[in-house]
Amino acid sequence: MEYTPWLIAGLGNPGNKYYGTRHNVGFEMVDRIAAEEGITMNTNQFKSLLGTGSIGEVPVLVVKPQSYMNYSGEAIGPLAAYYQVPLRHILLIYDDTSLPNGVLRLQKKGGHGRHNGLQNVIEHLDGRREFPRLSIGIGSPPGKMDPRAFLLQKFSSEERVQIDTALEQGVDAVRTLVLKGFSGSTERFNLVQKLEHHHHHH
Numbered sequence: 101m102e103y104t105p106w107l108i109a110g111l112g113n114p115g116n117k118y119y120g121t122r123h124n125v126g127f128e129m130v131d132r133i134a135a136e137e138g139i140t141m142n143t144n145q146f147k148s149l150l151g152t153g154s155i156g157e158v159p160v161l162v163v164k165p166q167s168y169m170n171y172s173g174e175a176i177g178p179l180a181a182y183y184q185v186p187l188r189h190i191l192l193i194y195d196d197t198s199l200p201n202g203v204l205r206l207q208k209k210g211g212h213g214r215h216n217g218l219q220n221v222i223e224h225l226d227g228r229r230e231f232p233r234l235s236i237g238i239g240s241p242p243g244k245m246d247p248r249a250f251l252l253q254k255f256s257s258e259e260r261v262q263i264d265t266a267l268e269q270g271v272d273a274v275r276t277l278v279l280k281g282f283s284g285s286t287e288r289f290n291l292v293q294k295l296e297h298h299h300h301h302h
Contacts (some may be wrong), residue, residue, distance in 0.1 A: 109163040111194040111217040123251040173224025199237025202262030
């Protein structure tokens, strides 16, 4: 059987300065997937740090663009072209200020929701948006806080616990997506996420 490869890319900013910040949870998720699947990310190619391996029988490419968030597309566009990954197999993982901290959402396609990294990826994929995405809620800036300052903040210890739980669930969600595609199981995942979060906060 032939398996079409997946490109799994987490968005973030390279460098220690940004490590563990809200805007870098996409990187963290990719690191977690690579670790769980035994994939070493040690190749530098197309302005990216990447590793190749598989999830089950399905070949995957796990990617952290090193071109800074707002230029993520400069890495992902050429990579997808070079490895001939179809749009429907490009999974983008990124932080989402429209979701509560630690809530995940898996979607078949969508807009960019004002996310600069995502916007740039769409531009570099010829304006096409029909690629799957896993967004990780990071909450929204409190009060009058500058949104950029918020994104570059680290998580509080309570938030960190929620994020770590989300990352674990995210690995399962990605595994399910790669092995089974979008199906009842991914829909259920979104539903479970909603219920769980609802349950935690009331």
